[in-house]
Amino acid sequence: MQTLNVDLAVIGAGSAGLSAAAGAAQFGLSVVLYEKGKMGGDCLNYGCVPSKALLSAAKAAASVREAEKYGISAGAPQTDWQKVKAHIQSAIETIAPVDSQERFEGLGVTVIRETARFEDSKTLVSDSTRTVARRIVVATGSRAFVPPIEGLSEVPYLTNETIFDLPELPEHLIILGAGPIGMEMAQAFTRLGSKVTVVEKELALGRADPDHAAIAIDTLKEEGVTLLEGHKAVHVTGQGKSIHVRTERQDGSQTSVIEGSHLLVALGRRAVLDGLALDKGNVDHDETSIQVGDNLRSKSNGRVWALGDVAGREQFTHVAGWHASVFSRRAFFKQFTKANSLPIPAVTYTSPEVAQLGMTEAEATECYGEESVSAPSFPFSENDRAIAEGKTLGEAKLILRKGKLLGASIVGEGAGDILQLVSVAMSNGLDVKDLTNFISPYPTRAEVVKRAANAHFTDVLFGKNAKRLVGLLQRIP
Numbered sequence: 220m221q222t223l224n225v226d227l228a229v230i231g232a233g234s235a236g237l238s239a240a241a242g243a244a245q246f247g248l249s250v251v252l253y254e255k256g257k258m259g260g261d262c263l264n265y266g267c268v269p270s271k272a273l274l275s276a277a278k279a280a281a282s283v284r285e286a287e288k289y290g291i292s293a294g295a296p297q298t299d300w301q302k303v304k305a306h307i308q309s310a311i312e313t314i315a316p317v318d319s320q321e322r323f324e325g326l327g328v329t330v331i332r333e334t335a336r337f338e339d340s341k342t343l344v345s346d347s348t349r350t351v352a353r354r355i356v357v358a359t360g361s362r363a364f365v366p367p368i369e370g371l372s373e374v375p376y377l378t379n380e381t382i383f384d385l386p387e388l389p390e391h392l393i394i395l396g397a398g399p400i401g402m403e404m405a406q407a408f409t410r411l412g413s414k415v416t417v418v419e420k421e422l423a424l425g426r427a428d429p430d431h432a433a434i435a436i437d438t439l440k441e442e443g444v445t446l447l448e449g450h451k452a453v454h455v456t457g458q459g460k461s462i463h464v465r466t467e468r469q470d471g472s473q474t475s476v477i478e479g480s481h482l483l484v485a486l487g488r489r490a491v492l493d494g495l496a497l498d499k500g501n502v503d504h505d506e507t508s509i510q511v512g513d514n515l516r517s518k519s520n521g522r523v524w525a526l527g528d529v530a531g532r533e534q535f536t537h538v539a540g541w542h543a544s545v546f547s548r549r550a551f552f553k554q555f556t557k558a559n560s561l562p563i564p565a566v567t568y569t570s571p572e573v574a575q576l577g578m579t580e581a582e583a584t585e586c587y588g589e590e591s592v593s594a595p596s597f598p599f600s601e602n603d604r605a606i607a608e609g610k611t612l613g614e615a616k617l618i619l620r621k622g623k624l625l626g627a628s629i630v631g632e633g634a635g636d637i638l639q640l641v642s643v644a645m646s647n648g649l650d651v652k653d654l655t656n657f658i659s660p661y662p663t664r665a666e667v668v669k670r671a672a673n674a675h676f677t678d679v680l681f682g683k684n685a686k687r688l689v690g691l692l693q694r695i696p
Contacts, residue, residue: 224249226354227249228253229358230343232323232330235360240323242543250329251350258319258323259318260360262539265379268314271310278410303388334346336494337499339500355523356546363486364489366484377481389481390480391415395464405446416447418466419446438571451466461478462482465477490507500520508525513557526546532559544556562645564642574628574638575628576626580626587620597615597670597673601670604663616629
């Protein structure tokens with residue numbers, strides 16, 4: 220067995236691990252990167268990239284259906300599932316070189332395509348290598364959570380790791396879970412021609428602003444998605460392309476059986492911690508994450524850092540990238556950046572998109588009281604670009620307390636991109652006034668943020684005192 224002594228050892232070649240490894244290597248440090256699966260991790264191969272490629276194909280189908288309202292006759296769209304899959308694979312293959320073993324070896328990283336585990340507090344071992352490291356990053360990501368539903372383990376269910384490799388388009392896709400993944404897949408497959416039923420034991424898009432979530436949910440229902448909220452799956456049977464899911468209302472008042480051709484489990488994700496021998500490395504953990512502080516450093520072993528999903532925080536690719544930045548700043552530049560020092564945006568890429576940053580209106584009200592919180596908004600239906608393009612569904616809402624930005628929620632076409640205006644403001648300590656003090660090119664959708672900010676000052680600018688002041692000032696020659 221080969222023994223290596225390095226500055227940094229990284230387990231996991233997803234967003235967090237790759238960013239940490241690349242940064243360290245470019246600083247001239249010696250780096251070993253372990254990856255037992257595909258380079259690029261879940262996001263490139265099974266998550267963000269393939270799902271957004273699928274959504275783009277579905278959006279194209281929806282555009283064909285909507286063409287008539289713009290005076291264009293196009294007929295009903297026909298889905299060629301094999302070509303849709305080719306489009307998905309092309310997106311993955313185009314991005315893959317950025318995350319490839321060859322690129323990282325070119326940066327000077329030693330890439331070992333094996334499973335790694337702790338041997339002791341400073342040593343990792345794999346089948347061929349023992350690595351003694353000054354610092355160790357665990358960035359093994361997460362996998363789909365599969366709950367102990369009776370019969371589920373005996374039927375051919377799908378997760379995000381298998382849904383994109385289906386040999387044919389599902390006739391009737393049953394989805395367990397109405398979070399972002401479940402709702403995105405529900406709309407995509409409906410638009411491509413599948414019948415879709417979504418089962419959710421609580422509320423769909425439950426973490427989003429309720430009013431904005433309702434706008435997206437109503438759109439999906441109008442497009443043909445069947446949504447059963449307040450239902451939980453209690454038993455699954457079937458084989459081949461005949462799946463039966465028995466559901467119950469949460470209060471037990473109603474049961475029903477859904478018959479479909481395919482079943483997708485989209486009930487959240489769990490950190491991948493098995494096989495790491497964390498106890499041997501003196502790395503405290505529970506079933507869901509490694510125990511770290513706001514510095515992302517293990518509370519029990521100071522050599523070890525947990526980045527991305529295994530850190531027990533928000534499970535987003537952009538958060539994993541941010542964690543790598545926090546690690547680099549603290550480990551290499553001795554800064555005091557914390558994982559929670561910036562607001563975390565979240566976007567559900569349905570049409571319309573639902574974008575959230577910081578507190579929701581309900582959260583802010585509960586924290587500070589209804590009287591001290593305001594939520595000025597501006598509808599897309601009054602935005603000239605949205606009107607010109609016939610995409611007027613949605614609004615921008617800012618969550619404020621004494622002029623300070625606590626959060627924002629935007630629902631509508633391009634909401635995720637528009638949200639970044641507020642993200643920049645909040646991340647740099649700006650307040651609502653600063654969102655009024657720039658020139659927005661006309662016509663753009665992002666102007667809804669400025670108009671929502673302006674709405675906060677309407678009473679001040681056009682109230683009695685302002686009118687009196689303007690009247691007085693007009694007397695000055």
